Amino acid sequence: MSYAVFGVITFTLIYRFLSNSLLSQLEAPVLKDPYVDLTYWFFHLLHIPEFLTGNFLVALAFDLSLILLPVLACYTHRKTIWPVLFGLFYLTYMVTYNSYSCHHTHCMAGIFLISIPFWFKDNKAFSLTWEGLRYYALFIYASAFLWKLFRGSVFHYDQGFSIMLNESSAYLLLEPATWRSSLYWNILENPDLAHQLILAGSLSQGLFLIGFFTRKLDWLWFILPIIFQTMTYLLFHVMIYELLILCLVFLPWHKIREHVGSQ
Amino acid sequence: MNDYYFARLFREHKLAFVIVTGFTICTLVTTLLGDEITPFFVWGMFSQKETPRYEQEIVEIRVNDEVFNYYTELTNFNRHMLIGPISFYTNMEANGGVHPTRKFFKDRLTEAQYKSWAPTIFSITNDPSIKREFEDWVFRYLDHSADEPIERLEVFLNTYRYESPRRLILMQQDTVLHL
Numbered sequence: 373m374s375y376a377v378f379g380v381i382t383f384t385l386i387y388r389f390l391s392n393s394l395l396s397q398l399e400a401p402v403l404k405d406p407y408v409d410l411t412y413w414f415f416h417l418l419h420i421p422e423f424l425t426g427n428f429l430v431a432l433a434f435d436l437s438l439i440l441l442p443v444l445a446c447y448t449h450r451k452t453i454w455p456v457l458f459g460l461f462y463l464t465y466m467v468t469y470n471s472y473s474c475h476h477t478h479c480m481a482g483i484f485l486i487s488i489p490f491w492f493k494d495n496k497a498f499s500l501t502w503e504g505l506r507y508y509a510l511f512i513y514a515s516a517f518l519w520k521l522f523r524g525s526v527f528h529y530d531q532g533f534s535i536m537l538n539e540s541s542a543y544l545l546l547e548p549a550t551w552r553s554s555l556y557w558n559i560l561e562n563p564d565l566a567h568q569l570i571l572a573g574s575l576s577q578g579l580f581l582i583g584f585f586t587r588k589l590d591w592l593w594f595i596l597p598i599i600f601q602t603m604t605y606l607l608f609h610v611m612i613y614e615l616l617i618l619c620l621v622f623l624p625w626h627k628i629r630e631h632v633g634s635q
Numbered sequence: 636m637n638d639y640y641f642a643r644l645f646r647e648h649k650l651a652f653v654i655v656t657g658f659t660i661c662t663l664v665t666t667l668l669g670d671e672i673t674p675f676f677v678w679g680m681f682s683q684k685e686t687p688r689y690e691q692e693i694v695e696i697r698v699n700d701e702v703f704n705y706y707t708e709l710t711n712f713n714r715h716m717l718i719g720p721i722s723f724y725t726n727m728e729a730n731g732g733v734h735p736t737r738k739f740f741k742d743r744l745t746e747a748q749y750k751s752w753a754p755t756i757f758s759i760t761n762d763p764s765i766k767r768e769f770e771d772w773v774f775r776y777l778d779h780s781a782d783e784p785i786e787r788l789e790v791f792l793n794t795y796r797y798e799s800p801r802r803l804i805l806m807q808q809d810t811v812l813h814l
Contacts, residue, residue, distance in 0.1 A: 387712075388712060390710070391710040391711070391713045392710075392712075392713050392716070392776075392779060392780050393712040393713060393715075393716055397779065398716065398776065399775040399776045399779055400772065400775075401716075401720065401772055401776070402761070402765055402768045402769055402772050403720045403723060403724060403727075403761055403765060403769050403772070404759070404760070404761065405723055405735070405736065406736065406759050406760070407736055407739075408670060408736070408739065409671060409672055409673055410672045411672055411673040411674070412673065412759075413755075413759055416758070416759035417755070417758065417759060463673075463674065466673070467673065469716075472716070472720065473715050473716045473719040473720065474719040474720045474722070474723035475719045475723075476671075476673075477715070478676055478678065478680065481674065481676050484674060485674065488654075492651065494648065496647055496648055497648045497650065497651040500643070500644050500647060500648055500651050500655070501651055501654070501655060503640065504640070504644070504651075504655045507640065508662075511662075511678075512678050513678075515666060515678045515679075516678045516679065516680070516682070519678065519679035519682035520681075520682040523679075523682045523683060523684060524684060525681075525682055525683065525684045525685070528684050528685075530685060530686055530687055531684065531685055533687055534685035534686055534687045534688065535681060535685055537687055537688060537689070537691065537797070538685070538688065538691070541691040541795065541803070542691075542693045542694070542706075543706055544803070545693060545795070545803060546702070546704045546705070546706050546707075547704070547706050547707065557800060557801050560800035560801075561800045561801070608681075609711075611711040611712075
């Protein structure tokens with residue numbers, strides 16, 4: 373299991389490196405947005421993001437550690453020090469990147485949270501926190517649905533069309549001749565379709581409420597986020613693929629272990 | 636089933652029980668309040684009721700006098716790291732150079748409260764004098780990310796109006812940065 377979790381994490385970090393998004397690649401950013409998140413305040417009051425990004429060698433050492441820690445966690449299962457350090461480093465990276473990108477995106481939350489069960493040496497504690505993470509993964513989508521329900525946006529006719537206008541206009545201007553733009557134009561010309569798409573997406577999030585009462589549909593909770601995040605990326609250009617790491621909590625790991633063991 | 640999980644957690648591992656229960660309570664509180672404190676996230680993205688905005692503000696970047704296509708030239712995270720601060724900076728300029736977080740507190744606190752919190756708020760936000768440093772950073776980051784060397788860099792905030800779903804008309808162009 374640790375191979376799968378920390379392997380995926382290493383892959384996402386390499387993608388971030390290729391995207392010029394690790395701290396040593398940010399070129400010492402200056403504009404920050406801690407907003408009203410007390411954790412961000414705490415980090416900035418201690419000048420941690422400023423210290424890490426302000427000196428290239430410090431930032432490089434931080435990045436190398438960030439990439440090396442999940443590799444160490446992969447190969448030294450019994451040592452909890454690496455997952456603990458990785459969790460702390462990743463939280464620091466998340467706060468720093470979000471603060472300097474001036475947008476507190478949630479896509480990195482899953483990677484930080486999935487490291488927590490590995491902080492425990494005890495197998496029982498690991499299993500229990502892993503199970504807790506399954507509930508949390510359900511909560512993410514269920515609460516996203518409840519927010520939309522209580523704010524009345526689930527059935528709000530203009531919702532899909534309006535989000536599409538906001539999220540796709542820059543792309544339409546810069547890339548007007550692609551298949552994706554053609555898709556956007558068609559949706560913008562058919563507000564009914566935009567409404568139905570957003571309604572289907574919101575209601576599919578509501579389905580996650582069922583997961584609190586049965587494990588029989590765990591395969592569905594594994595697949596639905598993949599479809600949901602892909603649609604979000606295709607339609608709104610919002611990339612939250614890193615959150616998909618939480619899909620791993622819905623896999624039948626005991627069966628996978630038996631299967632691998634029998635090979 | 637949830638109660639069953641917490642009961643089992645309490646019975647089988649006290650430390651895990653304290654951590655999971657504490658995390659759950661904090662997450663529920665921040666969710667109910669609608670204000671998150673990382674890592675107690677609020678998952679309410681795209682839940683605010685939206686009405687169509689037929690006027691859209693779009694960042695245009697010109698590198699060496701040519702429009703820079705930040706959708707094809709940059710990856711998602713790369714673009715996010717560039718466009719996010721530029722948009723934030725334009726908000727700051729629209730506030731008369733005042734950092735949006737400072738404005739957020741100024742609008743919500745009494746004058747006396749704001750004065751007592753000001754040293755903290757000021758130490759974690761930017762001053763209007765950040766302009767020059769910010770311009771330099773945009774240049775450095777884009778120069779590092781783009782394929783071609785940058786000699787001239789201009790950033791505009793363009794306001795477009797949808798005449799129809801397939802027709803965007805440029806209404807206004809404001810210069811954000813000019814290097």
